[in-house]
Amino acid sequence: MKFNELDKKMRIYETAQDNCVLPGMYMVARIDGRCFTTLTKDKHKFEAPYDVRFRDMMTATVMHLMQCGFKVLYGYTQSDEISLLFDLNECAFERKERKFNSVLAGEASAKFSLLLGDIGVFDSRISQLPNRNLVIDYFRWRNEDAHRNALNAHCYWCLRKEGVSPKESAATFTRMSVSDKNEFLFQKRVNFNDLPGWQKRGVGVYWVPYEKDGVNPKADKAVKAKRSRLKVDIDLPMKDQYSNFIRDLVLETV
Numbered sequence: 001m002k003f004n005e006l007d008k009k010m011r012i013y014e015t016a017q018d019n020c021v022l023p024g025m026y027m028v029a030r031i032d033g034r035c036f037t038t039l040t041k042d043k044h045k046f047e048a049p050y051d052v053r054f055r056d057m058m059t060a061t062v063m064h065l066m067q068c069g070f071k072v073l074y075g076y077t078q079s080d081e082i083s084l085l086f087d088l089n090e091c092a093f094e095r096k097e098r099k100f101n102s103v104l105a106g107e108a109s110a111k112f113s114l115l116l117g118d119i120g121v122f123d124s125r126i127s128q129l130p131n132r133n134l135v136i137d138y139f140r141w142r143n144e145d146a147h148r149n150a151l152n153a154h155c156y157w158c159l160r161k162e163g164v165s166p167k168e169s170a171a172t173f174t175r176m177s178v179s180d181k182n183e184f185l186f187q188k189r190v191n192f193n194d195l196p197g198w199q200k201r202g203v204g205v206y207w208v209p210y211e212k213d214g215v216n217p218k219a220d221k222a223v224k225a226k227r228s229r230l231k232v233d234i235d236l237p238m239k240d241q242y243s244n245f246i247r248d249l250v251l252e253t254v
């Protein structure tokens with residue numbers, strides 16, 4: 001068989017199931033660390049439940065993903081996961097889902113591994129959201145998940161640090177209400193309200209405009225050029241204020 005014929009025949013098997021995200025759909029990718037429970041506790045002994053070094057590696061990975069060839073409006077990280085909101089008009093790779101997922105997982109894994117000095121692997125999936133309100137709901141969802149994780153993790157590690165076994169510590173909190181967990185921490189002299197915002201709400205990364213001094217070579221005149229740079233926010237707003245914050249980010253691009 002001639003190469004051209006073989007190429008045409010085989011290409012179908014590779015591309016026939018390709019899914020392209022429809023125009024007008026918001027795309028949000030979630031990139032999650034693989035087996036990071038083992039990585040953070042057995043292999044690398046990060047401080048538990050929260051380690052600033054780990055947070056900073058995840059944040060640097062988010063910044064890398066926002067500058068590796070896609071138009072990303074907002075990056076968000078909590079625990080071992082990253083969410084990215086793409087510009088509504090993003091048309092990289094003809095919006096092929098498999099390309100987004102494979103490239104994002106690859107870029108995240110490569111960047112994080114370099115920072116860690118060991119292999120750290122991420123997977124990726126895409127939510128296709130048909131309207132702005134669902135984009136807001138998506139980020140509220142991850143934000144609430146961060147909050148819930150923080151309460152559970154602080155309770156769990158409080159007992160673990162007193163020498164209680166993993167199984168027993170986990171079992172203590174499985175059926176405990178949120179207010180009882182808060183009370184439990186309070187008895188241990190931990191006021192959940194006073195814990196750092198990034199632990200309870202995650203970290204956001206977004207573009208902020210600034211003016212850069214430049215020179216117009218033709219007129220030989222000083223000019224101000226409009227640029228944007230990434231801002232890392234470790235104290236994100238909460239609840240409805242967070243919804244408004246996401247709404248503003250989405251509206252900026254329409």
Ligand SMILES: Nc1nc2c(ncn2[C@@H]2O[C@H](COP(=O)(O)OP(=O)(O)O)[C@@H](O)[C@H]2O)c(=O)[nH]1
Binds near residue numbers: 046049
């Ligand atoms: N020690 C430590 N662990 C963390 C930190 N941030 C996230 N993790 C852990 O990362 C894991 C993420 O959870 P999950 O994705 O469900 O687990 P996986 O399937 O093992 O990747 C949990 O075990 C978290 O405790 C941190 O700052 N310090």
Ligand SMILES: [Mg+2]
Binds near residue numbers: 032034035036080
């Ligand atoms: Mg994970």
